[in-house]
Amino acid sequence: ASLESLRQAAIEGALKASGDEWSNYFPESTMDVFNERLFNEYTGLGLWLRRASTGGIEIASVQPDSPAESQGVKPGDRLLAINENSLDGITLPAALAIVRGAEGKSVDLLIDRDDREFLVSVAKVTMGRETVSASQVTDDVVLAKITNFNLGTAQQLSEALSGLSHKRGLVIDLRGNPGGQLSEAVAVVEIFVGDGVIVSYQKVNDDPVIYRARKEKTIQSPLVVLIDRDSASAAEIVAGALQDRNRAVVIGERSMGKGTVQEFITLNDGSKLELTVAKYRTPSGRVIDGIGIEPDLAATDEEIAKRALQILGGLATLKSKSS
Numbered sequence: 608a609s610l611e612s613l614r615q616a617a618i619e620g621a622l623k624a625s626g627d628e629w630s631n632y633f634p635e636s637t638m639d640v641f642n643e644r645l646f647n648e649y650t651g652l653g654l655w656l657r658r659a660s661t662g663g664i665e666i667a668s669v670q671p672d673s674p675a676e677s678q679g680v681k682p683g684d685r686l687l688a689i690n691e692n693s694l695d696g697i698t699l700p701a702a703l704a705i706v707r708g709a710e711g712k713s714v715d716l717l718i719d720r721d722d723r724e725f726l727v728s729v730a731k732v733t734m735g736r737e738t739v740s741a742s743q744v745t746d747d748v749v750l751a752k753i754t755n756f757n758l759g760t761a762q763q764l765s766e767a768l769s770g771l772s773h774k775r776g777l778v779i780d781l782r783g784n785p786g787g788q789l790s791e792a793v794a795v796v797e798i799f800v801g802d803g804v805i806v807s808y809q810k811v812n813d814d815p816v817i818y819r820a821r822k823e824k825t826i827q828s829p830l831v832v833l834i835d836r837d838s839a840s841a842a843e844i845v846a847g848a849l850q851d852r853n854r855a856v857v858i859g860e861r862s863m864g865k866g867t868v869q870e871f872i873t874l875n876d877g878s879k880l881e882l883t884v885a886k887y888r889t890p891s892g893r894v895i896d897g898i899g900i901e902p903d904l905a906a907t908d909e910e911i912a913k914r915a916l917q918i919l920g921g922l923a924t925l926k927s928k929s930s
Contacts, residue, residue, distance in 0.1 A: 756787030761794030776919030786840025866895025
């Protein structure tokens, strides 16, 4: 074994022994994967991966209109092997590196869904980073789906909403959203909340870090947020903030409960360590991690759209009476 591979194995072993389930090691060779979050497009299958709570790697989310979606890949699918190479013991950055890059090349994924194994072949293509899609569902009600919180998501949402009529209400769909950039989560909340606390955290022996809204102009339309068990991290920050600030009614099922703060340490060879340093708290002080966001109204996928429109109808009536 080379010195580099021994070093990598030692670091990965230490991270595993630490018990920090969200820690990662990004060798210099996988830095393209690390840096891709900064760009407006990437080459891959249209899926995001995460560590499964039971161990191994699973699909966190699938990009709409992507090769992965067209082949029937779904969030929550467990990934057992890529190109006949087992993922046992492989790190998340290493798995991500395999499913990215080299446009046109096909990747064979061995998937486990509900204890049934099957193989799918998915071609890599270059895709944009559009994370927001918005549509007019009734005359004055808009549905906005946010698939991830990447750089530019808040701006995409603002631009999408500016051309639509939502005076009777907005539905923000965060179901299946695995999270992303904290700065974008804060910026999305600021579209609807002009001042006050959005989210906070406190590292050991440090002062609290508090993110506050500072916007003069905000959207005042009645608001409903949809979440499910796959809504995680930045998606939970948005749902929790809008819920605590009494700005939105949250509908769906309890979210994942991934509410930890990660920091990156750059090592002398250019590789990076990602380590958990704190836990996020909602404006009222609730811890998200291990608990999740409890919806104001529980609803299944089959009934959630109907419930959202019912709630918006009531909120719009209340708003018109109070104005």
